[in-house]
Amino acid sequence: MTSLDPPLVEGNQSRPGMAVDPSSSPSPENSPSHVYPAENPHPRYKDAELRQPRDSHNHNDIELGNVPLLPAELEYEERESSEWDFSVDRHRFTHDPPLSCTATGFIAWLRGPTPPHVYHIHPWFPRWQAAPSQLVDRWAPSRIRKIALLAAALLFWIVVFFSTLKSFTASQAVPGYGQPARLSCHHRLWNNATDCGLNGDLCRPFDEQSFAFRCPSGCAAAMILEPYNLGAEEVNYRPLVIGGKPFKTDGRNSGIYRGDSSICASALHAGLIDDEKGGCAILHRKGERDRFQSFAQNGIESIEFLSHFPMSFLLTREASSSKSGEAKLVECSDIRWSLFAFTLVFTALLSMTITSTPVFYSVIFFIVWFQVAMASDPPTSGYSNLVSMGLGRFLPGAFVGFTLYYFCIRQTFRDFEAHLDKTVLWLGGCWVGALNTDTFDRIPISRLTPHDLQQQPGAIPALLIIVGFLISVTFLQAYGFRREGRFFSQLRVYGVLVLGMLILVAVPHMNLRIHHYILSLLLLPGTTLQTRPSLLFQGLLIGLFINGIARWGFDSILQTPASLLDGGRLGTTPPKIDAPVITGHSNMSIKFPTLPPEVDGLSVLVNDVERYRELKPKSGNSSLVDFEWQRRFQETEYFRFGYLHLHALGGIWFEDFSKASTWHEDGTFTNPESE
Secondary structure (H helix, E strand, O other): OOOOOOOOOOOOOOOOOOOOOHHHOOOOOOOHHHHOOOOOOOOOEOOEOOOOOOOOOOOOOOEEOOEEOOOOOOOHHHHOOHHHOOOOOHHHHHEOOOOOOOHHHHHHHHHOOEOOOOOOOOOOOHHHHHHHHHHHHHHOOOHHHHHHHHHHHHHHHHHHHHHHHHHHHHOOOEOOOEOOEEOOOOOEOOOOHHHHOHHHHHHOOOEEEEEEEEEOOOHHHOOOOOOEEEOOEEEOOOOOOEEOOOOOOOOOEEEEEEOOOEHHHHHHHOOOOEOOOEEEEEEEEEOOEEEEOOOEEOOEEOEOEEEEEOOEEEEEOEEEOOOOOOEEEOOOOOOHHHHHHHHHHHHHHHHHHOOOHHHHHHHHHHHHHHHHHHHHOOOOOOHHHHHHHHHHHHHHHHHHHHHHHHHHHHHHOOOOOOHHHHHHHHHHHHHHHHOHHHOHHHOOOOOOOHHHHHHOOOHHHHHHHHHHHHHHHHHHHHHHHHHOOOHHHHHHHHHHHHHHHHHHHOOOOOEEOOOHHHHHHHHHHHHOOOOHHHHHHHHHHHHHHHHHHHHHOOOOOEEOHHHHHOOOOOOOOOOOOOOOEEEOOOEEEEOOOOOOOOOOEEEEEEOOEEEEEEEOOOOOOOOOOOEEEEOOOOOOEEEEEEEEEEOOOOOEEEOOOOOOEEEOOOOOEEOHHHO
């Protein structure tokens, strides 16, 4: 057979930077076409070149002897069937069943064309994209030199990254206060009434103590995600900043905040730190205060509370040295964006110069992991604890990462030469997923529960957009797998995954929790196409996996209902309280009814502080001691009542507290439960 296309000489195709020996060209007598005259050595179809099996010597994979450090790519015949025999007539290469409404025709259409169309990304400006790797080949032509160059580059990044992080941590000492405490955006001195115990004793001291602290960037978006009792109100989905009306606006001192306010959000409200860079300040505990007035500034409107609370604090940027006595402004910022810029440029250079898929993936996985664990999204721990935690989670995370490479990554990067696409789409998507705290966490969806979706502002529109996007991506990827003839194999994979999810849902007394690292594991098999959208999706999911494990660890896919509450309501019925006996305007007495047999005691909150906790007496009488309360100020006070239980192994847990009953300034008492 003759062909109009130029013959493809097997075994003598030149790669960039490689010379071709003319003498090595086969003679007509020894050519494959002479031995097999019926074989057609041309490209199978217009948009896909013949891709032959590649051994590690042809593309300079790092090896240990003759064995690659990571699994070599599958032989091409493993991916293709005998239908690729070149003796087959050319009309078979264009056969694609039409879409039919009948069951048989639709199934035939889902099987895809015959033979399958295997996607392959052809690089734009291939000479320019190959230039960085050719430059490396020129500087380090041997495998040993390439290994040494890569090791030196990694050592350079490790030294610069960790030394900068260490020196930055050590250089943040505040005169008179030492190293500032590292806080998260949600850190509070007073978590809630039950955690702080009776009269708040577990959250002491209330006053006469100061310390320096450092806040990360991005705290303007930090908000509470469960209803929080505040006087007669319940606040949710907003920064927990109570009071803080300034005496004067000078950017150096704040007003007085209630003790359970979020510290970093309060510092941002006072203008002492910057949302983009974070910052440092000093907190002074001020003891019991009243009349925490609302004030809106710096993009945050604080919450008003006009009664008393046992703990308050004031924030300032002024620190006085013990030697000079001169006040100096505390200056510090969040270094994570500077380190991220350095790491981003470094990984982009590696992506453009490393042509081996296993080496590229291993290096990027390592660097992105420690960027997330140590700088971009670290827990609020010291430097040594961060190193210990990052290394402790890295080994199991790397094992899962290797599994992802074996089953997903290497299929996408088979015979890949578009290094610019790899850098922009795959690596860029990986960084977007790895910085989940600053990207996807901004989406106004805390949890996929009906209650949260109805209560959180913007949650339903955001969910509709996300679902629409996922449906579009699903159809796009499904069409690609159909073209490659892998639709039903992928359908079997996801059938097994869905069956596993259904089995987990059926486990009694447990709730299925799809963390974002689990979501990435579920979706990654659907990205094993060599298309530009698949590069973006796969990099994004790898970044989400790294963020989930490096920051939070391997959290369980099945969790108890109690562990999912996170301070939320249990849905229990609070006690019904009879009208109190009020003497004058300052004294009140409440007699409690007989407690249910399954309840062990009762607790009373006054202005969100536990002031009464009484257990059932050991005798048969289940009545409790009366609650006596004397008001110290002629101001409104708020009362909540809740049952408590004893754990079998020790400790106490509380049911839901009632809505707030109000004792007004004029002496009247209103109970919403009795209305």
